[in-house]
Amino acid sequence: DAKTTQPPSMDCAEGRAANLPCNHSTISGNEYVYWYRQIHSQGPQYIIHGLKNNETNEMASLIITEDRKSSTLILPHATLRDTAVYYCIVRVDMRSGAGSYQLTFGKGTKLSVIP
């Protein structure tokens, strides 16, 4: 799996948009970009994933650059409950039968939402 690079920490004011960047310059054509977050003392929680088109769900939006070498997770209106470590991971589609489906976690970005 391709490696990712994320800033170690970020602050965001409550109610503002949180934009979390991720670089994945060695991503392969069949690898998706996944975002998970881990709130303190809990298991990681799936947020969103995408291949090349921008994606949006009830939690967040994912913007992937045209060359797919980087992406940004957007939390449109951050709340105190969004304080967590956010992990950007690239991995093949589990439905593809392509082999390894493990998630390789980096150090992530610790997002602190400030009142």
Next chain:
Amino acid sequence: SAVISQKPSRDICQRGTSLTIQCQVDSQVTMMFWYRQQPGQSLTLIATANQGSEATYESGFVIDKFPISRPNLTFSTLTVSNMSPEDSSIYLCSVGTSVYNEQFFGPGTRLTVL
């Protein structure tokens, strides 16, 4: 989504003993994964356990230390054997299915070895 429970949620164990952690899922899943998260660190995959086959261990983890069972499509166990203080971590079960293309995580088991 899949709902995952783990038992025990936490335990304090003596050096040299073994602990078996259970992972139960509310639906049948193809793939189950066991991760370790040492204090202040990110998650590290220990092994992948698919039903009907032997578990596949990652580099640095061996079956004698972390034996895994996967008797059916909704259940797995991880045993931490001959524990030492260095095994103090959170152990997390995760499941995957080709239907969802995402993985779900259990709440974790917090292990402290004295």
